[in-house]
Amino acid sequence: MRGNRVAASRPPRVRARTATIGAFVVLAAMVPAAASAAGSQEVDAELPYICAFPSGELPATVRVSAAFPDRAGAGEAFSPTGVTTTVELPAEAVADLTALGAATARAATRLTVGVTQNEAAAEATWRGTAEPVTLPGSGPLALTTTGDVPSVTGRSDGDLVFSAGDLAVDLELGAADGSAADPGPLTVDCSLAEDAPEEGLLAAVPVGTDAPQPSGPPSLPGSPPGPSGPSSGPEEEQGERAPKVTEGTPGGTAADRDAPPCRYDENRPPTSASLNAYVTGYTNVNKLKGASLLPVSCMLIEQGIPGDGPPDPDHLVFDTVSQGDFHYEGRKRTPPVESTFLAFGFTPVKATMVLEQTGPIRIDSRIKMRLSDLLTIGETYIRAPLVLRVTALEINGTPLDVGPDCTTEKPLTSPEPDPANHPGDHVVLYGRGEQVFGEDATGYMLLTGGPLTGEVTIPAFTGCGTGGERIDRLLTASVSGSGNYVKQIQGQTCSIANPVFETPFTRGECTEDLQPYQIPVPER
Known part of the structure; x- marks a missing residue:
């Protein structure tokens, strides 16, 4: 591996598989829950980073796009959707990779996202993967990854603030003949530049009774109205507690x-x-x-x-x-x-x-x-x-x-x-x-x-x-x-008969003890 650090955590990716049969039932237990967001706020943040490449530290631009809810209820879990992370590598960084004998690169990203509410804080890891791309002979390269992210629950009233932090880019390098490049997997560690605007701010989601009230989601043609707002507050007492990241x-x-x-x-x-x-x-x-x-x-x-x-x-x-x-x-x-x-x-x-x-x-x-x-x-x-x-x-x-x-x-x-x-x-x-x-x-x-x-x-x-x-x-x-x-x-x-476990670039379908790997988040 010649000193290259292999990623410790494994980014998710859903494998495309052709379904040949059915589906199964799910149904709601009749217990009131907290309100859900009526709409969303689109975020497209461009942030400066400093990344450690084989030849030394180089600047890189990172763009993070996602949709956050307009509001959420205290005690309500939600996940940002449509999350993409684009790392724009400078020409010098691409030259570093080609000098290692790489002709292609497959990227996976692990972005640390700080989540704060009032004086309490927590961290989430946003993981994404991409298909292999061909390295250009010269010039920069943009690597765009997508993936699911953890759900977050605000424990009390007050804005949930999301901010980008450290970024790890896992690279699976391939040679021109299709084999793995000699260096093997490479991890590039990146940190937010000191001049990053608003300390990496991505979004703020109002939480609780003071947030704007939704009018309810639109109905599908021929269907009843979508699930509506709450009939009660959260089960736990209000207070300054760390946001829950699941x-x-x-x-x-x-x-x-x-x-x-x-x-x-x-x-x-x-x-x-x-x-x-x-x-x-x-x-x-x-x-x-x-x-x-x-x-x-x-x-x-x-x-x-x-x-x-x-x-x-x-x-x-x-x-x-x-x-x-x-x-x-x-x-x-x-x-x-x-x-x-x-x-x-x-x-x-x-x-x-x-x-x-x-x-x-x-x-x-x-x-x-x-x-x-x-x-x-x-x-x-x-x-x-x-x-x-x-x-x-x-x-x-x-x-x-x-x-x-x-x-x-x-x-x-x-x-x-x-x-x-x-x-x-x-x-x-x-x-x-x-x-x-x-x-x-x-x-x-x-x-x-x-x-x-x-x-x-x-x-x-x-x-x-x-x-x-x-x-x-x-x-x-x-x-x-x-x-x-x-x-x-x-x-x-x-x-169960053909379990798929996680790999550095593929999200698993089963845990090691053959339980479902993915825990879904409810949607309205």
Whole structure:
């Protein structure tokens, strides 16, 4: 390696893979969450850096582009989107690389981003990767990387301020014949120049009740309104605490991550068709005039065998029926979540709730492959029989014994697009995605994840309370109803039989102990 330092952390990259079958269900537990941003602020910052190249320190220009929310609620996690990092290498730096025998370079970046709120501070690492580029014979070179970044949660009211800090550029150098260049991987360390404007400021996101209130996201054609604002504040008391940075894709095992365990075991051993993934998201709860959160939850999926779909002169069509299950502490349910909301607009109610399956979750997927341009289109309907269970309740500060059987009187329901073939009470979610062979998927695909949307009706509650203190009507009046829009996000799946682990230039799909590598962030 001739003294070249190999990067200690590994930047993420989602591999492009053609999905051949289905998708699976996610659904929101009916617990109010903090408000989400209505819009975004676009950032394109150009910053001066000093980088240590083999011949010595040289100036470099770094451009960071991203979209931040206009505002966020205290206690609400969000991730900047569309993040790109462009490192403009001077001609002298390019000459250094060619002198090492390199003809191509593949870049991965690790940008340290400081996150401050009031007097508290934390750090996040923004990772990005790029495809190999040919080094020019002379002149400068721009290397642009993209990638997902950690989510950030403001713990109290006050601006969350994001500032660029140290940058590491990992370079995988290639020779003209396609082999690895003799020096091997090279890491270039860069620091913000002393004359950088505003100490590397990228953006400031207002957080809390003093931030401008959103008007709500636009609705898709033919769909209900998107998830709306909060019906309550954050669960924790306000105060000056460090912003919470949640890495969505740390390496190693999943033991210390901000997510429940998600693995197969002797009670449910995997098969050659087994996948697992994390899911999360929001839904509107119309009666509470707010949105509710599904905590990060584990799904175990068994892929079906694709069969021929209906004839199509322009596509190869495959239909697949698969099955998915929530998995938490050995049961088919979500983790419990405690939340506080205002019933009838004035009565504070704190509830702990979970979603439980009453039967198998059915995944109907149709994949259409167009050979003329190698485009794959996937459409998926997910049908899940789920009841909402309340395990603890406190009204106006007074605990009430809800008993062991406080649930919706029947499973939650949705409008059914095909009632003749799929009778019964279940939630229906829909996902659509596209993927050109060799490129990343857009929308929803089973292997790469994405958004699923739908509409849910919450039935009346029953079995709530003990003795003479029946509170079924309170819960029914404050929560039950129709037209609640749902948007759920699935992370990248882990294929248990063929796991993909992280490398310096590729984001893993599985942790070392075969749990999902990616932890998704809910979106509105």
